Amino acid sequence: MSTSINAFIEAARHGNWGPLLGAAAEVPGKHWAEDARCSGQDTDLFTPLSDGPREDPDEVRHFQGTALNRPLNFCASCPLAVAARCLVESLRLDDEYGIRAGLLASERSDLRNSWKLRIDAEAVSAVLRGVPVALSEAEREEVISRFAADPTMNATHVAWGLGIPRKYLWQLAREHNQSSAPAPSTAISSGADAA
Ligand code: SF4
Structure with missing residues (x-):
């Protein structure tokens, strides 16, 4: 999953939101999270304390070390469409905190800003x-x-x-x-x- 979602994220970072939105649309409706790999897991696992929209992602990763492995492994094994929808929903809701689709909050700041300027x-x-x-x-x-x-x-x-x-x-x-x-x-x- 991770290579593909990373490719979608990279495309979105270059202004091409189509692949990410297309994948997210494959799990329509409000029950999209039923197949999420994080379903039933402790949400604290996905909100590292030192992470935030204004933090340096390298410092967060260094500080958190192996504590990030578990949540990131969940994201890496999440169905592609679910991971895409997870990221798109976080952008729609302007979620500042938490890991989404394998991205730390500090790694999503640029995407959040681009999303706000996007005109489809x-x-x-x-x-x-x-x-x-x-x-x-x-x-x-x-x-x-x-x-x-x-x-x-x-x-x-x-x-x-x-x-x-x-x-x-x-x-x-x-x-x-x-x-x-x-x-x-x-x-x-x-x-x-x-x-
Ligand atoms: S990609 Fe989103 S839905 Fe999937 S495991 Fe990660 S946080 Fe959960």
Whole structure:
């Protein structure tokens, strides 16, 4: 499992999320963790105390030593699709702590940041059509921006896709338009200065 999940992770680090998301989609639904190798294990095993989003992964690995072998071996033998889904869910939930798919929390920080900036055109399009999809922050911004720019769009569909009330969608669109409106002109004061 580890070679393949590592290849998916490496691709995601280079902006190609397709392989990781494709593998994660092979275990749809909320019972995806039933076949997880860590199922029934002590969760403390997967949350090393010295590990965190701002730590140096080399130092964490050095400090933890062989204590990491057990959780990492569980991840290495986890079914590929389950490991992929495990990592994707942690990114969706912005889990800062814990080992996921063989990555320490300190090793996932860059992926978490990239995930937030990721824009999947298909996900954005699905939400605009009223299909609820988990979005990154950037994708959510994109949906609101596209809705705010096109008054003919179906507000009920977009609100449903985002999982928010229509009224709140309109409020977000208004706020978006206000924040992206051009700054007031300084022509009057410039003219006064010239005079
Ligand atoms: S990859 Fe995720 S689900 Fe699988 S053993 Fe590791 S932490 Fe558990």
